[in-house]
Amino acid sequence: MQAPAAVWVIGFTMTLRDLTQDQLGIPPVFVGIVAGALVSALFSPQLALASGAAFLFSEVSDLLVYTPIRLRGHLYLSVVASNTVGTVLDTCVFLWLAFGSLSMAGGQIWGKMVGTLFCVLALRLIHGRSPARLPAYKRAQLSQPVG
Numbered sequence: 001m002q003a004p005a006a007v008w009v010i011g012f013t014m015t016l017r018d019l020t021q022d023q024l025g026i027p028p029v030f031v032g033i034v035a036g037a038l039v040s041a042l043f044s045p046q047l048a049l050a051s052g053a054a055f056l057f058s059e060v061s062d063l064l065v066y067t068p069i070r071l072r073g074h075l076y077l078s079v080v081a082s083n084t085v086g087t088v089l090d091t092c093v094f095l096w097l098a099f100g101s102l103s104m105a106g107g108q109i110w111g112k113m114v115g116t117l118f119c120v121l122a123l124r125l126i127h128g129r130s131p132a133r134l135p136a137y138k139r140a141q142l143s144q145p146v147g
Helices: 007-026 025-038 045-071 075-100 105-127 136-143
Strands: none
Touching: 007 025, 007 075, 007 105, 007 136, 025 045, 025 105, 045 075, 075 105
16 A cells, blocks of 8 residues: 555544634634635646545535534544545545546555544543543533523
């Protein structure tokens, strides 16, 4: 299996997206996703299209998988599940659009998931056995006085 060195970092960036959503909520994260896709469009047309499309599909799917699991109080499971879906989409969409082949998908998926597992282990060390049951933005909404 082969993959570029940057693949190892993508598991971290997907986890960072999840944690940013925990702190700020969905709207700011969605703005970041769209901005990231637009920045990708500034580079070579074929790679920009592939990168932008992969980023958009993988990050939105990551958000859609992460949110319901996280709102049930499962931080670690939500990170692993959403990064798994995001990783497969990111890899397959990018490789297919950029190169017309999925021959390097195995190595890229493996590298991204190893990065994710390192992030989950780091979160476990930071939060211990019981991370906050709800994301910070949800706790803030619930603590607002009614009226």
